Amino acid sequence: MKITLSLFLSLIFTSCLYRPTVTVKEDFSDDWAMLRKYQKENDSIGPPKKGEKRVVFLGSSIFEIWKQKDPEYFRNRAYVDRGISGQISPQLLIRFRQDVIDLKPKAVIILAGSNDLAGNRGHVSNETILSNIKSMAELAKLNQIKVILCKYLPIYEYPWNKSLKGTAEQIISLNKEIVSYAESENFTILDYFTPLVDERNGQKAEYTTDGVHPNLAGYKVMEGITDAAIMKAIGK
Template identity: 75%
Template sequence: MKSKFLFFILLISTVSLFGQAQKTDSLSNKPQKENFADDWAALTKYQKENELLPPPNRKEKRVVFLGSSIFEFWKQKDPEYFNNNPYLDRGISGQISPQLLIRFRQDVINLKPKVVIILAGSNDISGNTGHVTNEKIMNNIKSMAELARLHHIKVILCKYLPVYQYPWNKSIEPAEIIVSLNEMIAAYAKEKNYTVLDYWTPLVDERKGQRPELTVDGVHPNLAGYKIMQGVTDAAIKKALKNRH
């Protein structure tokens, strides 16, 4: 009787272990989702597009637009502007200046443009983490500009678009912070002989925010706003290409 009981226990244990093994095998056979937690700067966003991009020909005056949502949404609202020109949009919504710096080699240098347009700072300011200062934003902008010059890429630094209030973070008063950042950008550009692209002046209203008829939310331009940006951008590109530095 005792031996039958032991045999019964052994049989149950064997079936149980076999079931667990099958369960483990079935789990291991499922395709595991790739973990991109280490890609803080979202290098994967444009990686494949960059790999498929042919090198510029001798006459091509390729321009890379490096920034965040302002640039990313621009191509969505006015794709012809980029499709009809040798312009590459490398904007990623929500990115802060250190993320742009990390992407600079992949999304700018390796694409061998004649010109890079750097638009940075607003997301740093709107985050309100308490760790961001205009000086730290400028350090990242300076590093990008220096990398560009080292690789013989003409530099255009943007005076940021006016913002009176961020809809997602109304505790911040960004208008004067952006004015101060723009002054620092202009002074640095003058010192280093970089071209300045002024997005602030043609879009600003009396509150130092964006003119209501040119924006969707006080931060991002609508199509009419982008059309104004297009004019000043093309003028800045022509100026940068003539710049000997």
């Protein structure tokens, strides 16, 4: 088959014009705290309406799964869930301005520490966790946001890290320090530990899916005591 000069030049020209579309995936490696997760939602939520007593729930998977298990609990109240599964306390601290302060809530509920302990390779202590909690609480106070600190849910062991020993004791120890700090600063204490604990200092089987995360029944228990703590902190 003979190719004329004009056909040859046409083929060359066409090949020069054709450029395959290459999708460049945005690099989020610098967003260690996953600020992007709630950024658009925060932009659309707007400031609190007149008389609205907004409360932000800041934590990890316990809070994120809560709104999936029982979305009505958040839909019918001025409660804003800002949980991100797997996050540790320094990530919550980085998110605090965007996901709490900028939303101008009346109160913030801070549930932190378990993931720090779950991945402990010797670099995590009660002191490091409490330092991050204190920083968040101090930021809240500076911005006239009432602070509600949580006693963490009981955990006997982490199913994904069973080699970690003494988990129940670590949770109890951390809770004692959180309560001591909260009392010294006159913060409201939200006790998720006592109503869910069993004889091993783990979660009661009827309230959990895996010994760490509550099932719907567990969340129903948490809802009652959460509402009571919020009322104590900011009233109706």
